[in-house]
Structures are given as C-alpha cells and as structure tokens.
Amino acid sequence: MLKDYTIANIITPLIECGIGIIRISGNEAFMIIDKIFKAYSSTYLKKESHKVYLGTIHNENGDKLDEVLVLLMRGPNSFTGEDTVEIHCHGNPFILQEAMKVILKNGARKSEAGEFTRRAFLNGKLDLTQSEAILDTITANNQKALTISLNQLEGSLKNKIGALKEDLIGIIAYLEATIDFPDDEIEESYTNDVINTRIEKLLDEINKLLASYNTGRIIKEGIMTVMIGRPNVGKSSLLNSLLNENRAIITHLPGTTRDAIEEQINIGDLVLNIVDTAGFRETEDIIEKIGIKKTYEYIDIAQLIIFLVDATLGLTVEDQLMLEYLRKLEKNYIIVMNKVDLINIEDIETSDDIIFISAKHRTGLDNLKNDIKKLFIKDEIEDYCISNLRYYESLVKAKSALDMFQESIKSQIVPADLLAIDLKDAYIALATITGDDFTEDLLDNIFSKFCIGK
Amino acid sequence: MNFIDNYQIIVIGGGHSGTEAAYASAKLGMSTLLLTISLDSIGLMPCNPSIGGPAKSHLVFEIDALGGLMGKIADRTSIQKKILNRSKGPAVYALRAQINRFLYSREIIKELENLPNLDIVQGEAKDILTNEKGELIGISLATGLNYGAKSIILATGTYLSSKVIIGDFVKESGPNELSNSKYLASSLHKLGIMTHPFKTGTPPRIHMDSLAIDDMEIQPGDSKDYTFGFEEVGGCLPQVDCYLTHTSEKTKKIIEDNIDKSPLYSGIITGVGPRYCPSIEDKIIRFPEKLSHHLFIEPEGHDVKEVYLQGFSTSLPGDVQIQMVQSIKGLEAAKIMKLGYAIEYEVINATELKLTLESKKVPNLYFAGQINGTSGYEEAAAQGLIAGLNAVLKLKGEEPVILGRSDGYIGVLIDDLVTKGTEEPYRMFTSRAEYRLLLRQSNADRRLTKLGYDIGLISEERYAIFRNKMTSIDLEVERLKDLTVDSTNAIVKEMIIKSNSSDLEQNIKAAALIKRPEISYLDIANIYPPELIISEREAEEVELLIKYEGYIKKQIDQVENFSKGEKKMIPDWLDDYRVIKGLTREAIEKLNEVKPLSIGQASRISGITPADIQVLLIYLEQIKRLETNNVQG
C-alpha cells in the first residue's frame, strides 16, 4: 500500500449524461495517457502543462473508445500536487468504464475513496483544517469497505478465490519445500508438466472470474434501464410504483414528462438505474422534441429497455415501429402491457414475452421483476462474480504473473528460486483480495503437507 | 553496591549468541565480561553437529561479512562440506558443513581467551541490578559476587528455567546435564519483562562401531574447500562421510504402541515446539500413511565415535528409545550413548525489543539468541553479533546497526522477531526473505563488508582484498557487456556447436551470449580472456550477474518501492498512539506494543490495515505542519 502508485478514477457521477471525467495522478500519469491517447495536433508532443488537447482514446486492441479532451497538469501545480491528467469523455458510463480498464492495465491503480484529496493533503496542497475531514472519510470508508467486502466475501467469491490460492500455494509450497529442506523427502508429485497443467487450470479459472466482472459490475453499479413508450401509457406511474413513492409527475395529459428522470431501484441483488423518458410521438412542441431526441440517446446506452404499451389501445403503428427499432439493437428489452385493469384479459392475445401489469394498482410487478432477474443473473455466474474493480485489478495482476511464470517454465532453464518469484507475485495479488499473510500461509502449507524436519 | 569489577559490557551466556556478542564487544575495545554457567558450555553445539544449510548458510556468510566468528570457526573445524540446491537457482545455493563439535567449542574458546579486553568467568547470573532510577548498573551472581556494567546482553539460550524431559522423567537442567539458570527469569519478571515456555528436542547419540554402515547409503561431501569465511582456505581436517538409513514399519508400530508414554501427548510438556523439527513420534502420528522416514547418521567429529541420529528427535522413555533405534535398518545392534530428550525453556516476547535488540523497558539491556524465541546456532549467532555491535555503538554514542529486509537475512530475522513476534521457535527459511535473489550468500560481502569495516570488525587488509574483488567482478561484467563476439571467428563457431547453441547470424555482445542457458561464462572467457585474473568464485558471481540480470533488476525495483515506507520515519516522541484519532483500538494496542520505527515497519505488524497507515501518515503530516507553522509564527 505504501507504493507510490499512480492512481486513477472516474470523478464524475457514473450515470450523468454530459461529460464524464477520469483523473489520473502520480508519476506515471503522463506515460499512461501516452499509451491510450491519440492527439489530433502534434503540439501535444510538447506536453505543456495546463493545456487542453483534443483527440481519441483507445482500448488495448487499438479500438477507438471516444473522442475526448485531455488536460495535462504537471506536479506540483495540480490538485494532488502530482503529475495529473484529466480525460473529459462523453458521459456514457460504459465508455468511462472501458477507459478505466485500459488505464489500469497500463499500470495505474484505482484510487480509494478520498485518495486524491489525501494525496493533495500529504503533498501540501490543502490546509490543515481539511485533514480532519479526510480522516473522517478514511475512518468511515474503512468501516463501509469492511462491511461491503465482508458481505461480498462471505459468499462464494471468497471460496472461489480461496480455492485458487490453495491450489497456487500448494505449488509454491512444493517448490519452497524442496529449496528449504533439501534433505527431506518431498514427494516428487510436482513435475514441471504437472505444475504447468495446474497453472493452466488456474489461469482458466482466473479468466472466468475476470469475465464475470461485467455481471458483477452490473450487480453492484446498476443496470442502465430505460423506460420508453408512447405518451400517457403509464411510464411515470410504473416508475412510481416500483419506487413506492411519487417521484414523477403523473397527469392524464399526454406528454407530461419532458425531461428524463433517473432513479435507482433494487430488485433483489440487482440495482436498476432507471430512467423515465418522455413518450415518443410526432410533435411540434420544441421542448418535447428535445426530450424525445434524448430518449433515443438513452436507448443507445441502455442495458435494459422497458417498453410500455397501453393495453386499452394495443400495439399502435408507432409501437410497432419502435418494436422493430428495438429488435435490431440486440439489447435486452421487455415488453410490458399496462393498464390491464381497464380491459378484460381474456379479450386479448397473451404471449410469453409480454408482461401484463397495472401500474396504478400495482399488479403484475413481481412478474416484471422476475423477468429482469432472469435476464441478468445467469445461474452459472451466480456462484461467484467479481463486482469490484480492485478485485478485478488484482486478478489481472495474478494473471500476468502466471503468464510470466508459464513463459519461464517453458524455457526450461529458469531455476526454482526464480520461478517462485512469479508464483509469489500471483499469490500476493490474490491475497490482497482476501487479505492474508503470505509467509504464514506458506509455512502452514509446507508443514501440513510435507513431513519435514530433523 | 560493592562490585568486584566494572565492565562496559557484560554478556550473559557463552552459546553461539553470547560468544559473537562478547567477541564483537571486546574486539571493538570495550571492557567486556563473558559470564557463563559452565565454561564447558562455551561454543557448545547441543543438537546437530552441523552449521549452514539453506538460509542458515546465508546467515553465516553475513556474519562473516560483518566480521563475526561463526563462519571462520566452522571452516576450521569442518569435517564435511556440501553445496545444497545447486540446481535450484543462484538465490538459494547454500553451504552446509558437518562440524567436529568438540573442536568447534575449543576454537571458539581459543579466539575468546586471546582477546585483550575480554574476561571470561564461570558463574550463574541471578539478578539484573538497577538503581533507584531504574537504570541498569550490573548483575549479581548466584554465588553472591556482583559485577558492574553499563550494558548487559542476555543470551541465555535453552537454559532459562529449563527442564529436560524423557518419558515421565523430568529434571530441572540445561542441555547436556549442564545446570540451568534458576533465578534469572524471576529477575526479568521483576523488571516487567514476561517470559513463556518454548520446547525443542534432540535425538539419541549412538556409538559408531555398533552401526552396520554397509546396510546404509553413504553420503559424502562435495566441496571441501568452499568456505563461509572470506579469509579462510578450508579443508584442513580429515573429511568424513554421513550415512542415510530409514525407519521401518516396526519402528512405527513401537512408537504407536507407546505413544501414551510421550510427554508431548501425556501433557507434561506445555511449551510450543517448532513444526519444522518435529520429534519422530510427532512425524509418525501426523503422517500415518508414511510407513518409513529417512534418517541421517552424522558423526560428531572425525576422531570420536559418538554419532548423531538426525531425524530421530524423541522424548519417549529410555527403554522405548532403545527398541525404536534397534528397529532401524543398520542399527539393529546400535548402542545408545546418550538418550534423546526434550527440553523446555523460557523465552521473552521479542516485540518487547527495539530493532537494535535493546529492551524498550530497560535501556541498555539487550537480548539475543534463543531467548528471543529463535532456534538454531546461526540465528543465535546473528543476533548476538547485532546486539553486541549495538551495545558498543550506543556506548560510543554512534548510530546503531539496523539491517533492513533488503540488506540481509539478518535484517529479515530481526524485523520479523521484533515486528511480528513468533508463536513457535523461529527458524530462518529462504522463503521468509522477499528479496532473496538480492540476498545471495555469494554477495554477502558486497552487501555488508563495508559496514563491518566502518564499524571496525574488518581489518584493513581484508577490506583492501574485498575492494579488489568487487572491482574485478564489476570490471569483468562491464567488459562482457561491451565485448563483441565475432560470429565469423572459427573458435567461436566451434564453441557454439559444442554447446549445442543456435548459430550466430551476426556479431553479438558477449553478455547477450552468456544469457543463453547453454553458454557459460567460461566458454566466453576461454576465447576472450579477461585482463585481470578472476577467481572461481568471482567468475561464478560474474556469470550470475549477467545471466539473471532481468530478475535481479525486477527485485531491485521491488526494493525501491519497499524502501519508501522504510524511509518514512516515525518520531520517537510518538509513544502512545491513543493520541491519534481515527485508529482502531486494535491498531492502537499493536502500535503501542511494537513502537515501529518507520511507516514501513508499522505496515508489517499483523492486524494493521492500510487505512490505519493512512491515518498515521495524515496525523504525522498534521503535526509537521503545526510545527513549521509554530516556527514561522
């Protein structure tokens, strides 16, 4: 923890649509931005401090993520007092997350809560009175992080990581036992081939965990959900019913909601970041027009679309056009027929993929919730998943150490003491997730597995 | 108080720890008293007759690099030498010597007897004496004599209130029928220093002529002239073999049938023993699926018949021991000369100590060796040397010697003990060292000899030779990095073919060629000889520095990161962490107990979280700002 890591984080709220800012601070900030940013102008090469550069950022494969503004600030003349880079992206939370991922891959660590401020203080950029506030956040975050991580670790993730560690330390214990106890009978159960296969299996598991990161993140950070439908179908009513409060204004007049409204609701373990939009229709009203344009932007970034239809009217032409549009998007959507209280159910054709509710009388809401869960929680992933960027990053570290190990062991010449260096790095990366002491774990393992001693 | 004599430093204990301490102290000009219960216990090896092995050998090389005793005396009295872990990599090569233990203690005594500033006295220390202010003033002996001292080093080993246990026989005694230390523990308790019991054990000793060695596998040495000591030549005594044999299923049965007679299982022994050297009964019970365990026969000297049965430590009753021993292949007619036994003794909690090994409670009182919870000759010697040096340096008003985890195994050893404490007898392993590729036995001199010279334990001549050695290694590495190997040269081509290496398409730097696994330094040096003559061990180091350059660099980077925390010092005045708001209660307790010197050390205390460290950092920064504000204002 004492390493003067370069840290990075998204410093604007995740859901905001507009501008999203990522800040990178530390010795390697400029180096990292170099790797992911292509400036339009060559003046960027001069890296002048307190200048803004326009260009594009790219993921590992070189795919363009976004067009961005990059602001360079050389330490000590920055907020934290260190070399600092700010990337101003379009506010799409997914792009921000992707950008964070490449930044971390390139050597930064995700900042802890309040860490930028902490560094600012430690580097003499803030005055003394502010340190009290910082201490308070650390203490609070310490408690919060503890409960969050305990909850998460109590579950199967802890077991999973535990199993990986167990496997890995078994191999390290073998290597170390042969080194520290050359006279003892250490069963030669670990030939290079055996070790190799076991490491490959470990890598598979780690890759699976890494892949589960998206699901985990969805659980923790929420699913971007957009409610759409023609005016007056009851979108705002549904939002209120789900929220159990009167957040959105409901009227019998079509076109009541002009601006998108965002709320968070919980469905079991899932969090929906739900957006109520203005109803779509041809309109002359300029404000409403803007609202409707925004609806399409939301559809663009949504992970889930709840498409409301008025049961009393059935699928109108406009509905059908929208449905076609949705089908082409390859996104998760759910069709919901509202106001079933006003019709006789038997009169209409039911279908499995349509859910019938009454937003006003709160019927059918459980069906809707279950369908959402089914879409996002897949059974096999439910066992364990990574929802925390820090864990994700630790797993990436473990993975790259194991990759190095495999390279070394293939070369056939790297001796055991050096092979152990990479395995230990991998283990320590995993242990930062569960927080254990490497040497103690290792010695316990050696003494319980091998009959050692004079 | 009436003192017979006054010394600057008194060392209590003539074991491996006490002798290093007394040697360093007297060598550096301090008037020194070495007090021991029995003169016969000076330099005594009460357990296995060997020195070195993985991590322990590293300690011995470091002791020697600083100018200590153990390495050179082991060289002079060795009767077999072996290099272990040759195939396992440069970080863990380790030298192990079988020792003529009788000569070893004689040679230690000789070194000490001839030191001008050192007095050696037989007697049992009874009380640590302090004045009304609680300052240390001297010791009193059980016989009533008093000696005055400015500093005292306690190195009581396995003697403090010790008990020897064989079956249900229990005797208040030190090892080898030597008297134990009866009173000193309660004197410590009075000073507020608490103790608790640890235990260890030793196997029976057998008469060589009663063994059928033809039924065993011979274990010869392989590196007679390889020395721990920088200035030693090695190999002057006749060399002997060890032998390998195995326990039988009969042994297993005898032990299983008699396990209820073991003091370990009957509850007589309460002290904590080391997991890495379990008794044979422990091994049989814990690994029941293992039908046979291997054992080594180790001679205790080239001219004595007493042999040590390594791997067969036991505290079962005598009659059972005889049956057990005679159930081993080649030992059917074995005659036991000394029974195996367990020993229980008192140790302190080393978190009571500073990194200098000085007590936090009683200034000028130092602790070293087994009394700090370690086990092993090498661990004891290393601490004795450091405690001795620090006692001297403090009296001289100079900076203490504190080795870091990246400076040496000695640093790892002391940091572990003082920062984390130990729940079982602590032995050094290479796996305890995070930066072990940098802590090779081959570069112990590079790491520590300058320090030994600055302190005054290394002579001018040795320092000059050392500097030449470093220069010739460095120059040779430089030369090979610059040297271009001519790919068209016929001799080069021949060498490449002979080594089964791939053809050179173009000229290549010599260093790059040495990085190929199949090419050695000598392959190149034979074709392009160095200007300076390079010794074999220098050549080894040159090759290693080139071949493992990448890994070495990686570890140096790790150390750089690590050192940042080590350099952030915590001021002395911070001795009660309750003043810091935001620390958890557990953190406050731990920090108050250990009183870490640096942020790095604080972060290694078990139970201290990263958040605690942040709180601490911010607190220290707050104080710093307040101070500068006050100075300005």
Ligand SMILES: Cc1cc2nc3c(=O)[nH]c(=O)nc-3n(C[C@H](O)[C@H](O)[C@H](O)COP(=O)(O)OP(=O)(O)OC[C@H]3O[C@@H](n4cnc5c(N)ncnc54)[C@H](O)[C@@H]3O)c2cc1C
């Ligand atoms: C039975 C037995 C089994 C062992 N097994 C192992 C093992 O399995 N593995 C291992 O690594 N090590 C083992 N050892 C430990 C090894 O012997 C010690 O680690 C090492 O010798 C400790 O060195 P020391 O200098 O701390 O103390 P010691 O070598 O024990 O020396 C202590 C000295 O202090 C003196 N002394 C004590 N009290 C007083 C007093 N009040 N006044 C004056 N003098 C005093 C004694 O006379 C003695 O000279 C064993 C030791 C014994 C006895």
Ligand SMILES: Nc1nc2c(ncn2[C@@H]2O[C@H](COP(=O)(O)OP(=O)(O)OP(=O)(O)O)[C@@H](O)[C@H]2O)c(=O)[nH]1
């Ligand atoms: N009977 C009945 N009326 C409903 C139901 N859901 C909504 N309504 C009524 O339909 C009208 C419109 O509801 P809103 O929730 O404002 O509709 P909206 O889709 O948000 O409309 P805009 O914001 O104008 O696009 C209100 O008068 C609601 O009371 C329902 O399930 N049953």
Ligand SMILES: [Mg+2]
């Ligand atoms: Mg509405």
